[in-house]
Amino acid sequence: EVQLVESGGGLIQPGGSLRLSCAASGFTFSSYWMHWVRQAPGKGPVWVSRINSDGSITSYADSVTGRFTISRDNAKNTLYLQMNSLRAEDTAVYYCVRFSGIITWGQGTLVTVSS
Amino acid sequence: EIVLTQSPGTLSLSPGERVTLSCRASQTVTGSYLAWYQQKLGQAPRLLISGASSRATGIPDRFSGSGSGTDFTLTISRLEPEDFAVYYCQQYGSSPFTFGPGTKVDI
Numbered sequence: 001e002v003q004l005v006e007s008g009g010g011l012i013q014p015g016g017s018l019r020l021s022c023a024a025s026g027f028t029f030s031s032y033w034m035h036w037v038r039q040a041p042g043k044g045p046v047w048v049s050r051i052n053s054d055g056s057i058t059s060y061a062d063s064v065t066g067r068f069t070i071s072r073d074n075a076k077n078t079l080y081l082q083m084n085s086l087r088a089e090d091t092a093v094y095y096c097v098r099f100s101g102i103i104t105w106g107q108g109t110l111v112t113v114s115s
Numbered sequence: 116e117i118v119l120t121q122s123p124g125t126l127s128l129s130p131g132e133r134v135t136l137s138c139r140a141s142q143t144v145t146g147s148y149l150a151w152y153q154q155k156l157g158q159a160p161r162l163l164i165s166g167a168s169s170r171a172t173g174i175p176d177r178f179s180g181s182g183s184g185t186d187f188t189l190t191i192s193r194l195e196p197e198d199f200a201v202y203y204c205q206q207y208g209s210s211p212f213t214f215g216p217g218t219k220v221d222i
Contacts, residue, residue, distance in 0.1 A: 061211055095159060102165075102171075102172070103165050104162075105159050106159070
């Protein structure tokens with residue numbers, strides 16, 4: 001069974017940093033582009049970032065460029081999102097998603113940026 | 116960036132009714148890479164349709180998708196009580212991948 005499990009969310013003060021992880025199983029992780037999508041409370045989903053299969057190509061939404069870094073460890077079947085200089089507007093549930101092949105979402109991890 | 120517009124914003128319906136949701140793109144969606152999701156409060160989006168018309172595994176056949184280019188439709192042939200939710204369309208053919216604002220299907 002294809003599965004994506006996010007972790008690392010929590011309450012963080014504005015200006016702080018957090019690293020999210022997404023553990024993948026049930027498929028050949030190293031063959032797929034992977035993405036992060038977030039959803040603020042009461043709002044629709046918004047794409048955040050993507051990374052290609054070997055980690056050499058990345059792209060970001062304008063709202064997070066320069067503050068967030070996506071990466072992956074194919075040996076550990078894990079996707080990461082390093083989030084720096086966090087702002088209140090980054091408060092959201094963060095989902096790890098595979099959009100190629102059978103679209104698959106994780107259950108999400110909540111990040112709350114508040115003092 | 117491809118902007119997706121969904122209409123209507125909210126629909127108030129009754130169980131048993133047929134519903135058609137619209138999703139219009141500002142540019143052609145490459146390869147008809149258009150997905151539909153259902154979302155209930157506190158849950159992750161649930162994939163209903165990918166590739167504009169392919170039902171995801173386990174999705175009842177009362178859900179169907181159609182369309183190409185810039186105009187796409189999700190049809191629920193007969194509403195069940197569990198279908199009352201928010202529905203989002205999303206294009207994943209061109210980066211940045213974008214979502215529509217959603218249609219709420221209400222009782």
